[in-house]
Amino acid sequence: MEEARDSLATSEPVVVSWKKEGLLLEGATAQGRLDMASGLDEPGQGPTPMELLAVALAGCTSTDVVYYLKGALDEKKVQRAIELSETKYCSVEATLRPAASISSRYVLEA
DSSP states (O other), rough: OOHHHHHHHHOOOEEEEEEETTTOOEEEEEEEEEOOOTTSSOTSSSSOHHHHHHHHHHHHHHHHHHHHTTTTTOOHHHHHHHHHHEEEEEEHHHTTTTTTTOOOOOOOOO
């Protein structure tokens, strides 16, 4: 998994463009595009940058957990996978932890 992390660190640049309407922006990476809005734009126009930061954190940890578990939903393994992500693998968490209080919660569904 560490090799995959290293390759992410050298990804293509991010480009953000104003959509010439309100505070709507479009973000583009080598992996795709997304629309962003501010709290001042009409609801439904896109997530705000702070919402995207939260999604990035949750997505980073979730990807690690799914990778580690490979489909097994044993509660102790889930807890261990989350712990490993939060303390070792998730670069988003490592970046945010010094500046923000982060807590995790999970729900196992049958």
